[in-house]
Amino acid sequence: MLVASAAACTSSTGAPVVPSSTEKRGPTGTVPAGLERFYGQSLVWGDCAPFARTDDDRATFKDPNARCARLLVPLDYANPAGSTITLGLLRIPATDQGRRMGSLVLNPGGPGASGLGTAVRMAAKAKGSELGKRFDFVGFDPRGVGSSEPSIRCLTDQERDAERADDDELDSTPQGVAKVEAEQKDFATKCVQRTGDGAALLASMGTRDVVKDMDVLRSVLGDEKLTYLGFSYGTRLGTTYAETFPKNVRAMVLDGALDPEQGVVEELVAQGEGFQQAFNAFTQWCVRRQDCALGQDPALVLRNYLNLIRPLIDRPADLGQDGRKLSYSDATTGVIRALYAEELWETLNKGLADLRRQRPQVLMALADSYFQRDQSGRYSTTQDAFTAVRCVDDTRVTDHALVLEAQQRYKQAAPFLDDGRPASPALDACAFWPVPSTSEPHLPNVQGLPAILVVSTTGDPATPYQAGVNLSKALGGALLTYEATQHTAFLQGNSCVDNAGSAYLVDLTVPPQGIRCA
Structure with a gap:
């Protein structure tokens, strides 16, 4: 359900004011007990300018198709009735809304990198393709990151x-x-001292909690199952989501992998x-x-x-x-x-x-x-x-x-x-660090997970190739090898990689095991 809440107009400076709209698509799919108000919340999509935190943001968010919103999540999932925080979201809509399949949720890695600008850039690279036509591109700032409030400082x-x-x-x-x-x-x-909610937010910054936010986002966007694209550290988010919610996964491309068993x-x-x-x-x-x-x-x-x-x-x-x-x-x-x-x-x-x-x-x-x-x-x-x-x-x-x-x-x-x-x-x-670690290296248990796609580049300096090999085995997924010297590969101009990844995300066509692109 989409309800317009503001008419198009101009500000006193003459700049156009982006109209906002309230949208309710959830709850969808499995909803954990006690989290109903989060999984079924409405989103108010509007101007992205207030979400910009850097000069690069301010330039990128001028895309006329970009709309931003805030997602409400619990600070502590063990106490959902307690304090709440918000995550920044940015969406570029599918260009063929009549054939829209759902949302492609993206994370660029870091950890700590903002996902909002990533949605704009990836959507631009997918423009005209079936992927761009059929999926909304949705970037999010993980808790404490970028436009999310409060943020780490x-x-x-x-x-x-x-x-x-x-x-x-x-x-x-x-x-x-x-x-x-x-x-x-x-x-x-x-x-x-300088972070809102102090130690409480620091304690909840780990991947364990971010993937729970991602499942709230999946439901609020109206998707029964998650379609996800994660780069670098974003592959750890994908791996942990797959382990936590294996039956909530539709498709995942994990590019530039972290090895889940590596200390x-x-x-x-x-x-x-x-x-x-x-x-x-x-x-x-x-x-x-x-x-x-x-x-x-x-x-x-x-x-x-x-x-x-x-x-x-x-x-x-x-x-x-x-x-x-x-x-x-x-x-x-x-x-x-x-x-x-x-x-x-x-x-x-x-x-x-x-x-x-x-x-x-x-x-x-x-x-x-x-x-x-x-x-x-x-x-x-x-x-x-x-x-x-x-x-x-990480283990301390x-x-x-x-x-x-x-x-x-x-x-x-x-x-x-x-x-x-x-x-x-x-x-x-x-x-x-004033709070304990919440994760440790391990082989993920992903029983019930559908086939996923791992992309690994032979000369990747930041996330070496073997980590991708190991992750694909751990998740029982397909491995696409890209022969180049760079960090990550999907939607970066190589037609072999882009076509294979896009066909998988759109049609769930898993490329043949051992596929190599150059």
Whole structure:
């Protein structure tokens, strides 16, 4: 049922005001006892401008087809009559409403990334296809993230700048370790103090609770079963939803997988290996060019790179504006950002060449992009939310010896990220987190789950290929292999991947096991 609640008009500034409409499509499908008011709630769809939190949001949300709403969910599912929170939603409607099949719910990963802009971008890429014609694209901001209220906030913009400029985590002396751990404790304390609902929201930030929100969303959107597309960490959401609500799944594409049985240390080391593989692919591309910033000798590129980057530890490069300097950690973050996709290799080569000339602007811009810092110095809350989710999802590591071993293994797995200093045993913020973790690595029990599709890229630096192989086996799903060096693949321009994934989502046609795209 759709009821218009405002007529189209213009504001006093002359800008058009998007009319709002109230829609009630639920409850649909299975409704857990005690949650009826959430599963059957109405949504008020309207202007997306109030949901924008970044400059990128403000530009993306101008899509004339975008409408936004707020979803009400319990803060604590063990006490549904208690406090509530809201999640931000954005929908791009199916272009053929007469043949509409339902909603495609999306999550871009992170954890901590906003899903609203993802819906706009993915819908644009699917425009004209059967997928775009037949499904509404619905992005949501998980609890505590982006436009959801309250949202996680730990550091101010100025504090985030200062943290990035400080390379004290490279100091492995007892004094250095004590300083880093004091900063990590302070970070955890600030997260409680500056976040609405404080520790109560932090305790509910984990995947365990987000998938319950997703099931509320499924019902409210009017879908008996969920059709879902998750990237990167979004594959963990999909896996956990599949385990929690296996009979509520219609179809899932999980792209850029996390291995459900992999612990935090093994995941760290595997990711280091993945980024080293991507760095090697970049340098193989680079040395064939006359303008390669690292030279043309493959045997020397790693040494040349380290000789260029490591001096930043003691002498950060001055940007000549606002007092900012490119630290060693920012430089490596900028390099890592560029390794997510081959299309950024040209930019990375220029950034390294410029750094050689004491021009650090390109690498800093890449690092700012990774941290979602806009030109006015404002940050999104993605990094704060990332930590909040991982600290309740991952098994807590409080053993200094285990941390030291993990850091040593990471440097061995990724030589280009080896700073040349002794590894540090300093504990991270999760060791001091004020609430307990709610998950642990395990083989998911997904009895009754229909066939799902896992997409894994052979040269994915952030979520290495083998994790996708392992996830597809764990879920009893099909595996699509994409041969490329980039993070995630579906709806990113490869017709083989896009056609197979779209046919599965629309017609439930599972591609043949062992399918490979290039």
